[in-house]
Amino acid sequence: MSDRLKTQLENAHEIRQVLRQLEVKCDQPGTKDLTTLVVFLQWQADLNDYGPFFEVIKNGILSNFVFSCTEVEKKIGIKGNSSPEKLLQKAIRKLSKHTAKGELGELILYTLLDVYFQAPKLLSKVCMKTNPRMPVFGADAVHGQYIDGQFKLYLGESKIHKDFVGAATSASKSIKNAKLKYQDEFDLLDSHMDFPNITQDLEDKLLSLLDPFENDEWQETIHSPCFIGFTNPSVLSKTTTEDQFLKEYAKLAEEYISTFSEKIQTQEMQLSEVSLLILPFACIDQLVNSFIDHMGIKN
Numbered sequence: 118m119s120d121r122l123k124t125q126l127e128n129a130h131e132i133r134q135v136l137r138q139l140e141v142k143c144d145q146p147g148t149k150d151l152t153t154l155v156v157f158l159q160w161q162a163d164l165n166d167y168g169p170f171f172e173v174i175k176n177g178i179l180s181n182f183v184f185s186c187t188e189v190e191k192k193i194g195i196k197g198n199s200s201p202e203k204l205l206q207k208a209i210r211k212l213s214k215h216t217a218k219g220e221l222g223e224l225i226l227y228t229l230l231d232v233y234f235q236a237p238k239l240l241s242k243v244c245m246k247t248n249p250r251m252p253v254f255g256a257d258a259v260h261g262q263y264i265d266g267q268f269k270l271y272l273g274e275s276k277i278h279k280d281f282v283g284a285a286t287s288a289s290k291s292i293k294n295a296k297l298k299y300q301d302e303f304d305l306l307d308s309h310m311d312f313p314n315i316t317q318d319l320e321d322k323l324l325s326l327l328d329p330f331e332n333d334e335w336q337e338t339i340h341s342p343c344f345i346g347f348t349n350p351s352v353l354s355k356t357t358t359e360d361q362f363l364k365e366y367a368k369l370a371e372e373y374i375s376t377f378s379e380k381i382q383t384q385e386m387q388l389s390e391v392s393l394l395i396l397p398f399a400c401i402d403q404l405v406n407s408f409i410d411h412m413g414i415k416n
Contacts, residue, residue: 120263120268120319120322121262121263122236122237122261122262122263122312122313122314123237123312123313123314124231124232124235124236124237124313125181125186125189125231125237125238125312125313126177126178126181126228126231126232127177128173128176128177129231129232131173131176132173132178132228132232133232133233135158135159135169135170135173136156136157136158136170136225136228136229136232136396137156137157137158137159138154138155138156138233139155139156139157139363139366139367139370140155141153141155141367141370141371141374143370143371143374143375144371145371145372145374145375145378146375147375147378147379147382147388148374148375148378148388150387150388150389151374151377151378151381151388151389151391151392151393152391152392152393153370153374153392153393153394153395154229154233154234154392154393154394154395155366155367155370155394155395156229156233156394156395156396157362157363157366157396157397158170158396158398159359160353160356160358160359160362160363164353164354164399164400165399165400165403165404165407167404167407167408167411168411171407171408171411171412174224174412175205175411175412177201178224178227178228179205179208179209179224179412180193180201180204180205180207180208181238182208182223182224182227182228182238182243183208183211183212183241183243183244184204184207184208184241184244185241185244185309185311186237186238186311186312186313186315187311188241188244189204192204209412209413209414209415210249210415210416211243211244211246211249212243212249212412212414212416213249213250213414213416214409214414214415214416215250215416216249216250216251216252217405217408217409217414218277218401218405219252219253219257219275219277220243220253221277221346221404221405221408222257222275222276222277222344222346223243223253223257223258223275225275225344225346225396226257226258226273226274226275226342226344226394227258227260227273229342229344229394230258230260230271230273230342231260234260234262234271234342234392235262236260236261236262236269236271237260237261237262237312237313238258238259238260238312239259239260239261239270239306239310239311239312240259240302240305240306240309240310240311241309241311242255242259242305245309249416250416255295255298255301255302255305256272256273256274256295256302257273257274257275258271258272258273258274258275258342259271259272259273259302259305259306260273261312261323267338268323268326268338269338269339269340270327270338270339270340271340271341271342272292272295272296272299272302272339272340272341273341273342273343273344274288274291274292274295274341274342274343274344275343275344275345275346276288276343276344276345276346277345277346277347277398277401277404277405278345278346278347278401279347279348279401280347281345281347281349281373281376281395282376284345284347285345285373285376285377285380286380288343288345288380289343289377289380289381289383289384289386290384292341292343292381292384292386292391293384293386295341296336296339296341299329299335299339300329303327303328303329306324306327307324307328310323310324326338339390340390340391340392341386341390341391341392342391342392342393342394343377343391343392343393343394344394344395344396345373345377345393345394345395345396346395346396346397346398346401346404347373347395347396347397347398347401348397348398348399348400348401349369349397351365351369352365352366352369352397353397353398353399354399366397369397370395373393373395374393377393
């Protein structure tokens with residue numbers, strides 16, 4: 118039996134139609150070892166209309182992001198008899214206007230890792246919050262998957278920021294810091310690991326592999342994906358067609374991939390240990406306010 122972990126989101130095809138991938142080959146020096154995922158929302162005349170994006174978030178992403186696979190199955194899945202709407206409202210109550218910006222970034226990172234990296238979430242931190250206004254500490258995402266027979270633990274970082282360069286600088290430091298505090302993440306995994314096809318044998322196998330107290334090679338399993346949502350007028354507000362937008366975005370993506378690579382190497386990390394995931398928005402403030410309103414976040 119394969120140890121490959123099953124992903125959590127069952128509407129991946131629908132999500133790919135909303136969070137679309139742009140193939141970008143970066144030829145900039147010193148970037149070839151960096152894995153990248155360049156995504157975009159469908160170009161439209163009203164650049165601040167995020168309705169289709171937020172609807173797909175409501176349609177399964179948010180509940181699966183907030184809660185463990187076991188709780189989702191218990192409430193509405195294999196064993197459940199509650200309505201998806203009831204679980205969605207419970208998930209929304211875990212969010213806050215004060216932390217919505219960070220949580221939206223974490224949610225997008227979660228989605229991209231599950232859908233495009235085929236790496237399910239191993240740890241649900243948001244559901245552990247006792248106060249919705251408190252942020253989640255440590256890695257912004259804890260996912261995992263077997264790649265060519267070798268397990269990768271994804272300790273993800275997310276930033277939604279108006280300025281990409283500033284976000285990349287901050288993210289590179291956070292990525293390094295997350296590795297230094299890995300013991301805290303392992304302790305949480307030891308108590309709360311969960312994914313769709315988890316069995317006791319598979320859980321024991323992964324914990325043995327990831328245990329920093331028992332396995333001297335645990336660092337070889339860690340990979341650090343970083344999601345950055347950003348604004349740039351030349352990509353969105355100054356383009357009038359999707360073709361024009363995609364051409365401008367591809368050029369900007371190459372520039373930003375090079376910038377991010379430099380930031381990572383400044384922190385004395387290897388590019389092969391990191392992935393960059395990027396997504397542009399017209400206005401970060403409008404994005405976050407629309408997210409709060411569309412989801413009905415009250416706290």
